[in-house]
Amino acid sequence: MPPGPERDEDIASWTRSLGLGGLVDLHLHFLPDRMMTKVWAYFDQVEERVGAVWPVWYRQPEAERLAVLESFGVLRFAPLAYPHKPGMAEWLNGWMREFAERVPAAVPTATFYPEPSARSYVESALSAGVRCFKSHVQVGAYDPRDPLLTPVWGALAEAGVPVVVHAGHGPERGPHTGLDVFAEVLRRHPRLVAVLAHAGMPEYEAALELVDRFPRVYLDTTMVGVPFTEQLMPSPADWVDRLAGIGDRIVLGSDFPNIPYPYSTQLRAIAGWAADDRLGVAFLRAVLHDTPAKLLNL
Numbered sequence: 001m002p003p004g005p006e007r008d009e010d011i012a013s014w015t016r017s018l019g020l021g022g023l024v025d026l027h028l029h030f031l032p033d034r035m036m037t038k039v040w041a042y043f044d045q046v047e048e049r050v051g052a053v054w055p056v057w058y059r060q061p062e063a064e065r066l067a068v069l070e071s072f073g074v075l076r077f078a079p080l081a082y083p084h085k086p087g088m089a090e091w092l093n094g095w096m097r098e099f100a101e102r103v104p105a106a107v108p109t110a111t112f113y114p115e116p117s118a119r120s121y122v123e124s125a126l127s128a129g130v131r132c133f134k135s136h137v138q139v140g141a142y143d144p145r146d147p148l149l150t151p152v153w154g155a156l157a158e159a160g161v162p163v164v165v166h167a168g169h170g171p172e173r174g175p176h177t178g179l180d181v182f183a184e185v186l187r188r189h190p191r192l193v194a195v196l197a198h199a200g201m202p203e204y205e206a207a208l209e210l211v212d213r214f215p216r217v218y219l220d221t222t223m224v225g226v227p228f229t230e231q232l233m234p235s236p237a238d239w240v241d242r243l244a245g246i247g248d249r250i251v252l253g254s255d256f257p258n259i260p261y262p263y264s265t266q267l268r269a270i271a272g273w274a275a276d277d278r279l280g281v282a283f284l285r286a287v288l289h290d291t292p293a294k295l296l297n298l
Contacts, residue, residue, distance in 0.1 A: 001281050004271030005264040012073035014267070018284050022075035024292040026132070027164055027197060027222045027253025030062065030079035030106070032095055043258060050171045052232055058257030065257050066103060072263060075289075076298055079106050080164060082136035089113040090121045097128065107131045107296050114146035122152045126159050131296045133163040137182070138174035144185050153185055157192040162295045164220065164253075165194050170201040170233050179206040186214050193295065195251060199224045202233035208242050211249050218295070219246075220253030221287065225269035228260055244278040251292040 005014040015023060031039065043054040058065055069077065081096055083089040093110040100108040110125040111134045112118045122133075133156060137144055144153075144167065156163050167182035179200050186192060192214075199219040200207025210217050223229045225239070236242065243250060254266050267288075274284045 001271075001274060001284075003275075004268030006268075008068075008072065008262050008264045011264055011267060012071065015073050015288065018281055018288070020285060020289050022073040022289070023252060024289050024296065024298065025069075025074050025077040025254050025256070026162075026195060026251045026292040026295065027080060027220045028069075028077055028256040029081070029258060030065070030099060030103075031081055033062070035081075039258060043260075046171070050232065052228065052260075054260045056257060057259050057261060058263075060257070066105075068263075069105065069256065074105065076105050076107055076293070076296065078109050078132040078164070078292075078296060079103075080109055080111070080132075080134040082111050082134050082139055082166075083113045084139050084141070086113060086115045089115070090117065093121060093125055093130075107298070109134065111135070112149070112152050113140060114142045114148040116148065118148055119151040119155070122155055126155060126161060131161060133161065134166075135163055136166045138166055138169075138172065138177050141174050141176065143176040144182055149185075150188070153189045153192055157189045160191075160193055162193040162195050162218070164197050166197040168196070168198060168200040168203050168207070170198060179203045179210060183210060186210060186217065190214055191216060194218070195220050195253075195295070197253065198222045199235075201229070204236050204239070208246075211246055218249045218251055218291070220251050221266060221270055222253035222255045223259065223266070225273065226261060226265050228265075240273050240276045240279070243273055243283075244276065247279060247283045248286055248291060250283075250287050251295065252288050 002017045005011045047053050081092045089112050100106045108130045109132045110130045169177045193216045195218045196207045
């Protein structure tokens, strides 16, 4: 099996060596310029709170970031956005709709916040063909069990449209983070197609238990197994052993552009897992393309 790409410049040829025409990334971010600048400012100041410097590797204008993804051979991607206060989600959904209309590689995405209008704008987004939602419990500082979100989770479960949920405590705890909290949502909506962002980091064990319990729960690879994160929130010693039984429930996520290392670093980590004979090239093809493409209905 070919080892992972050493440099970003090697990504496209490495992907072709796996028999794939490109990558499908289920977890990266594009935002309005002013909002993205604020996100980058957060990472500039995060060292004291998380214990590590976090240089944003792809701090470039939007057009350059899109060109970078194209050079990597990213065929399609889910550009995720998230609100941190009421009245923001519907505006973001409008921006994301326009972004997907002008960027062919972007699938239509949307988000939500616990507010009286959430049910209406989520149902409108579903009717408009949105293929993926984002719920960021940490940044939003909301309780995913909020009654205002009950019809939202129900509508998403009924539609079978995936929602990428950042519910773990990493990189910082929030007032309602914790996979035990989100597990209550899954118990109420067991058919929800939930992708646990960052594999639930640092609660990897709890995330794996949710995958075992709920057949429509997936894990994304975002920042998992890379040297930066292994120093702060290391994955379990038996991580590869656990992946061997759930290879079809893992999807590529990168967190581009807000990662503190090259995109190729994440792919090397995934390739390292796949070096185990129980995983191999079939696992790589599933994670890097087939499973996220299935979830996004491509």
